[in-house]
Amino acid sequence: MAIHAIAFDAYGTLFDVYSIAQLAEKFFPGRGTEVAQMWRSKQIEYTQLRTMCSMYKPFWEVTQDALVYVCKKLGLNLSLDAQNSLMGQYARLEAFPENLAALKTLRASGFKLSILSNGTTPMLQSAVDAAGMQGIFSHLMSVEVVRKYKTAPEAYQLGPDVFGVPAKDILFVSSNGWDVCCATWFGYTTFWVNRAGAPLEELGVVPHGIGSTLTDVIDFVEKFRS
């Protein structure tokens, strides 16, 4: 087996979605972490419900819907200012500190790097720019072209289609346990960046590699070069 390209999940893997908790804390004192975590869960849930029901709506809008729901659920007043600020922050999420160096090393080793994400192309472009990752990725693959979110096969199929190789020749990297497990089912070679030290999802499938930061991808992928 030879790895031809690497496809990274964006949110949670390259960009820290929980960094938003700090801003949420400003608007909702004492509730920032709770808001950020529930927002993320609800956002993912909505992508899955819409995918199963063939009711696609772009990720930016789904993200906003999830924020509105969470504030209602928690009994928090979401002012227009708070909504705009929090959504704006989503467009310039912080990257995890090791990411840029790790990506540069992988690129220097000759791997084609890409993003395969639920986010829209403008969201991804904006996050890449904000993180200083211009010129790193050969492709930003957004599920918007298939109108199905991960973990639908149509979404994962973007990688093989774009690179013209079977999924097993692409390394799919995600910090989301559900994402990495379902990508393994799909056929990718997979690496789980288990930043939170979470247990493996009980789905009866195991990623090919597991580490705790993006830097761990470097050693893993070296095994597939010869």
Add this chain to the structure above:
Amino acid sequence: MAIHAIAFDAYGTLFDVYSIAQLAEKFFPGRGTEVAQMWRSKQIEYTQLRTMCSMYKPFWEVTQDALVYVCKKLGLNLSLDAQNSLMGQYARLEAFPENLAALKTLRASGFKLSILSNGTTPMLQSAVDAAGMQGIFSHLMSVEVVRKYKTAPEAYQLGPDVFGVPAKDILFVSSNGWDVCCATWFGYTTFWVNRAGAPLEELGVVPHGIGSTLTDVIDFVEKFRS
């Protein structure tokens, strides 16, 4: 429009999944509610991931997988005794107190009553028996025959197929906001038993009726008799 039959969701709607918190509290003192709530969320998540990835596994097993995951995640030791007891409890969940009388009234009014559930047929039969609901339902529809969980259209299609009428002529009743919204998208006439007083999901779709207990279904459905 005339309602021909009523299809009830089972878990959370007829049977109280959180009643399991009391038993969980016995095994995990101080953590019972947390375990029950996370167990339920993870169970639903696994049904959705498996549906999107065409990796069906029966609800009983998915429910067990979810319990195992949640205990690992919370750092709780799940003994075989605890696992067996908690799973056994799932087969004889408590019904909500108003349910039996409400169902009998609806049946006496001439409506055909059924269950449309993610649960396997043995799980549903067991729960119906434990709740003293024998003879109430003309059909127990389990998604096991289509190997797709709600909210996949194949799962909701069971109602029209079994009753031989369009979805709009069947009233679908669920206490799960996501379930009732997606059933509305599918085409059912829908009623949301919003027991928890939760906000409506931000999915851009509204159930046809909303109440707080199963008894509220009686008044709602009367409107569709003439």
